[in-house]
Amino acid sequence: MSDEHEPLAGDLLVILRHAPHGSSWLREGLDVALVAAAFGTDVSLLFMGEGVTALVEDQSAGALGQKSTAPTLEMLEMYDIETLWVEAEALSRFGLDPDELMLAPRVLEAGAIAEAVRKHPRVLTF
Amino acid sequence: MSDEHEPLAGDLLVILRHAPHGSSWLREGLDVALVAAAFGTDVSLLFMGEGVTALVEDQSAGALGQKSTAPTLEMLEMYDIETLWVEAEALSRFGLDPDELMLAPRVLEAGAIAEAVRKHPRVLTF
Amino acid sequence: MKLHIVNRSPASHRVHEQALAAMGPEDRLLLIEDGVQGGLPQLVRHFEAIAGRLYAQREDLEARGLLGRCDGSVQVVDVDGFVQLTEQAEHTLSWY
Amino acid sequence: MKLHIVNRSPASHRVHEQALAAMGPEDRLLLIEDGVQGGLPQLVRHFEAIAGRLYAQREDLEARGLLGRCDGSVQVVDVDGFVQLTEQAEHTLSWY
Amino acid sequence: MRYAILLMGAPYSDQASHSALRFARALLARGHRLEAVFFYHDGVYNAARLSAPPQDEPHLTDGWVALHETHGVALQVCIAAALRRGLMDEREAARHGKAGHSVEAPFELTGVGQLVDLSQRCDRLVTFGP
């Protein structure tokens, strides 16, 4: 693999694989990413599997008014978390067009995911 | 559907869909079945999905000595739980031969599962 | 008629297959929580066998931004409709 | 080389597909807990792409009565071997 | 109709408890009776008396207590599932020689037999899993 085709790598890759509202995984994974960034870590985020639905527009409060995670996602830039990836295979499974997602993530094809993982010294999966 | 091809139906069908050791679902589902039987309920058991692996022979204690569920399964007859079904599709997915399973369950093809569910006034899934 | 309730996404889990295997010809299936992802046009094909008997909970679609994306073949009900479905069914089964 | 750890069965979940998608050509995969079901001859085909780099935890196979049924292509390691795999890998990733 | 709810998901970890509480309120609003909520598996964690969620999130334990107070809904917690998970009332704490308790009224520790009884007595039993 040549360097010019490899994604830019940070210190910590956080992989988010869960949908909003159905569980606390997305929120708890995001909390780790935000705290790591606040500590000066260069954090990359990869939305994988059901996690890609976190980027769907027009989310709102949950069953009993639980907070949406969308406002937290909008804070990522403030925390200097700028590397946002989304899994191509998951997008096509859900029939989602990358252009209609929040935050304009970069789409990673299958091979590029392994590459992103390889380039990060630390990876946490949620 | 003609009556002669329908499985005998009890009062309560308990569906067990989880493997031993990996979670407490199998044990907790069995507890409900045993207590219901002790209360005089006519209980049927259906092992579905990963639940079919509960019937594999030669199980033993878990990681730190957690009890195996196999001895509990051997008590089913004592509790007059005699209707034991196992999902045909799951057996073939796991490559298990019904003859090598504990307790000689009856194999239910896809259509027969819906029939078993239909005939029970109460069904609990674990 | 029994009501089957599924709260897991067909994109990640095979739980919906268990529900489908257990459904009789009159039974209905309600998607709730992450299960409502199954109402997306790309995923609703998993439920072809029960066309006309598939429901999804409105509040859960809304919270996820999926209400406008839900396939037209899915009957969308709010929580009051969920209670009505349980009234009409003789029993409910949950697949999680 | 990274070590990937999977604790869910390929019979019910698609978690193993995520692990496979994230694996580099040198990476190894260890099956633990319900994940060891993936070592059964009927299920091990899900891991064809990483032949020679697939491991399963002995104690978890044993507890489930699956040790004798595990496919010959799977390298069986006890918990000490699990620790050794983490020593050799520069990092571990868990898929659950 | 007479309903019962079987709740098996931990609060705040997955949506099961939220869905169950929402469903409970809706069935009561339609004029039905909710005999009991039976807490089993990780659902027993709903009974933890010390839970302190952030103020802008729903307080689930308080939500169950309110249903009990307003509509007489019994809050039955499986004792076997609870004890191993660190949930015990004063009586069980005394029996185990421990100081303090983590469950209190109107939540009551009870056996799985209560669930069997509910499934027989009620017209509808609706399960919310994790």
Add this chain to the structure above:
Amino acid sequence: MRYAILLMGAPYSDQASHSALRFARALLARGHRLEAVFFYHDGVYNAARLSAPPQDEPHLTDGWVALHETHGVALQVCIAAALRRGLMDEREAARHGKAGHSVEAPFELTGVGQLVDLSQRCDRLVTFGP
């Protein structure tokens, strides 16, 4: 080598806690150092001081305490995940105006920053999910 463990499964509900404890013992037996176990998501329930599993089952909370006492392993519980799940020490209980507590030493309530710190300081961080 210096290890840390991230544990995210509830005790007795799934095998994660058992696997983590077994792994912890094995790495110590091989001469490594285990800096800390960080309890997050439902893993925080491992810290419940009142847990009373049946006598013929492993007592996980006691297992963690033994690791602390024998090997100096820090037992760090995410405070945000803990509070909403009903787990608080005396100090947090006082702050929330509640009597009693559900977490005590050697478990310590701490922030997610500790996890980030462990992931940087340690040679290996191994996660056990539910």
